[in-house]
Amino acid sequence: MKQINILSGKGGTGKTTITASLAVLADNPILADCDVDASNLHLLLKPVKRETQEFKGLKMAVIDPEKCIQCGRCMEVCRFNAIKDYKVDPVHCEGCKTCVICCPVQAINFEERICGHAYISDTKYGPMSHARLTPGMENSGKLVTLVRKNATKLAEDTGRELVLVDGPPGIGCPVIASLSNIDASIVVVEPTLSGMHDLKRVIELLKKFDIRALVCVNKYDLNQDNAKSIEKYCTTNDIGFLGMIPFDPKVTESMVHATPIVEYAPDSPASIAIKKIWTQFNTIYG
Amino acid sequence: MAVSLKKLKAVSTSTRTMKIVVASGKGGTGKTSVAINLALSVGASQILDCDVEEPNVHIFLGGTEEEFSPVELLVPEINENKCTYCGKCSAFCQYNALFVVGDTAMVFPELCHSCGGCSIVCPEGAITEKPRKIGSLHKVMNGEMEVVYGNLNVGEPMAVPMIAAVKEQAKSEGLVILDAPPGSACPVVESVSEADFCLMVTEPTPFGLHDLEVATEVVKILGVPMGVVVNFAGIGDQGVYNFCKEHELPILMEIPYDRRIAELYSRGIPFTVEMKEWETKFKTLLKEMEAMIR
Numbered sequence: 157m158k159q160i161n162i163l164s165g166k167g168g169t170g171k172t173t174i175t176a177s178l179a180v181l182a183d184n185p186i187l188a189d190c191d192v193d194a195s196n197l198h199l200l201l202k203p204v205k206r207e208t209q210e211f212k213g214l215k216m217a218v219i220d221p222e223k224c225i226q227c228g229r230c231m232e233v234c235r236f237n238a239i240k241d242y243k244v245d246p247v248h249c250e251g252c253k254t255c256v257i258c259c260p261v262q263a264i265n266f267e268e269r270i271c272g273h274a275y276i277s278d279t280k281y282g283p284m285s286h287a288r289l290t291p292g293m294e295n296s297g298k299l300v301t302l303v304r305k306n307a308t309k310l311a312e313d314t315g316r317e318l319v320l321v322d323g324p325p326g327i328g329c330p331v332i333a334s335l336s337n338i339d340a341s342i343v344v345v346e347p348t349l350s351g352m353h354d355l356k357r358v359i360e361l362l363k364k365f366d367i368r369a370l371v372c373v374n375k376y377d378l379n380q381d382n383a384k385s386i387e388k389y390c391t392t393n394d395i396g397f398l399g400m401i402p403f404d405p406k407v408t409e410s411m412v413h414a415t416p417i418v419e420y421a422p423d424s425p426a427s428i429a430i431k432k433i434w435t436q437f438n439t440i441y442g
Numbered sequence: 443m444a445v446s447l448k449k450l451k452a453v454s455t456s457t458r459t460m461k462i463v464v465a466s467g468k469g470g471t472g473k474t475s476v477a478i479n480l481a482l483s484v485g486a487s488q489i490l491d492c493d494v495e496e497p498n499v500h501i502f503l504g505g506t507e508e509e510f511s512p513v514e515l516l517v518p519e520i521n522e523n524k525c526t527y528c529g530k531c532s533a534f535c536q537y538n539a540l541f542v543v544g545d546t547a548m549v550f551p552e553l554c555h556s557c558g559g560c561s562i563v564c565p566e567g568a569i570t571e572k573p574r575k576i577g578s579l580h581k582v583m584n585g586e587m588e589v590v591y592g593n594l595n596v597g598e599p600m601a602v603p604m605i606a607a608v609k610e611q612a613k614s615e616g617l618v619i620l621d622a623p624p625g626s627a628c629p630v631v632e633s634v635s636e637a638d639f640c641l642m643v644t645e646p647t648p649f650g651l652h653d654l655e656v657a658t659e660v661v662k663i664l665g666v667p668m669g670v671v672v673n674f675a676g677i678g679d680q681g682v683y684n685f686c687k688e689h690e691l692p693i694l695m696e697i698p699y700d701r702r703i704a705e706l707y708s709r710g711i712p713f714t715v716e717m718k719e720w721e722t723k724f725k726t727l728l729k730e731m732e733a734m735i736r
Contacts, residue, residue: 166469166496169469194657199648250555253534254559258562291657292628292663326625327495348708349501350501353496354498412679
């Protein structure tokens with residue numbers, strides 16, 4: 157089984173547009189959306205939910221006002237400033253339990269909380285694993301891990317050989333969680349100075365985890381000089397270069413019609429470029 | 443020098459400062475662009491780049507600077523001479539950052555949230571805390587305006603303490619603009635908390651709408667007043683507009699999809715530098731936000 161993820165560092169460079177298109181182009185893939193706090197892949201692949209799992213994140217401290225003697229010890233030990241006026245602010249509580257063990261009258265309970273939901277769904281392109289983190293919650297990394305586990309299991313159960321993973325933006329906890337057992341990463345970059353800055357950080361991260369990076373430039377015609385220097389950066393650093401996708405108004409149109417671009421407008425410039433990139437990926441990597 | 447989270451999260455009590463955070467939900471909608479152009483147009487005294495995973499503000503305003511301060515978290519250190527391997531610390535740690543088996547006790551510092559609980563739990567006094575660097579703080583001057591950004595070390599998972607360290611640099615006077623990371627999880631909570639106003643930048647597409655919905659939920663929980671900037675206006679559909687109307691979210695500005703703006707952005711140039719007519723619009727935007735804060 158091969159597990160491929162689509163990353164970018166910087167948000168909004170076209171990860172989901174490309175993942176959805178690869179879902180159409182790939183043979184019998186399993187699909188996974190690891191952007192659990194701003195997920196979008198479902199808007200293009202229209203999954204029908206088959207199974208919903210509750211996601212319990214870290215527990216949370218809750219002060220029983222009947223037992224509380226207002227000694228203030230909990231506020232002293234809490235390093236997250238999560239306790240004010242002898243009440244725990246659920247948004248800031250990181251579930252460390254320190255206040256629970258320090259309370260001299262055992263007035264603090266440690267309660268489970270539902271931090272989101274994970275879903276197993278069916279799409280016309282293949283089974284899909286995805287999730288939704290309750291807005292503002294901690295532990296997106298753990299939910300990402302659950303999405304990945306569910307996807308791997310789907311692949312094992314259905315005998316499919318390819319898992320396509322839409323990754324979250326950034327390089328922090330959810331991205332790191334999304335990298336376990338990944339065989340190769342397709343990094344989508346825009347030809348902007350910020351895009352290039354963020355690309356280098358993602359490449360550095362992938363190196364640390366010993367994951368092969370393959371790069372494609374989206375909206376390359378926005379700045380062709382930058383696009384060329386990205387290509388050069390890739391070739392000089394021995395990073396696979398997959399190709400360039402032009403700016404194409406059909407992409408937004410396909411999004412409005414909730415359909416992957418390669419299916420909505422197969423002959424549009426962006427679709428043609430994405431198909432070439434997929435062929436190139438299979439040539440270099442496959 | 444290690445700083446405890448508590449100190450980092452100290453709430454500013456000054457009333458002479460106004461903090462506006464620019465957030466979005468979806469990445470790539472133009473948060474950084476709006477934050478920078480607003481700051482330049484109105485003469486903000488400071489920009490804090492809270493996207494510590496992928497900081498970009500300094501690319502537009504003054505380049506890279508050497509770190510002026512490391513950001514450190516306190517993590518446990520086990521004194522094996524005192525440790526009896528009772529396992530109370532590992533049983534207590536909610537983040538699996540401590541592991542005790544047989545006569546081995548191990549610390550996984552990158553998983554540690556620096557709560558300090560293990561050193562309280564240890565009956566032998568065998569756990570002390572030592573600082574561990576997770577990133578650095580940087581400062582750049584752009585004319586009169588100070589740009590502060592945090593740089594999370596590549597491979598470090600925890601953005602929240604880095605964001606708290608950036609926020610601690612907030613000036614106590616004048617207008618401070620914060621550029622938030624994308625999403626709707628804990629890094630966004632940390633960035634938006636304690637702001638006077640949240641400017642939500644979105645794009646009029648189904649992706650923009652979906653992520654605007656989740657991000658506004660977070661901001662509502664935090665009780666921060668909110669207004670919307672529709673960027674790339676003219677593309678997509680009416681979904682974002684209908685949502686804002688239904689939820690009484692004021693649309694304070696529309697920035698059209700304009701190839702010139704995109705090209706300037708690609709070269710790291712704030713568009714108000716070359717398109718002066720926008721300065722007045724950003725000044726008006728600030729006045730509207732001030733009115734809403736009052």
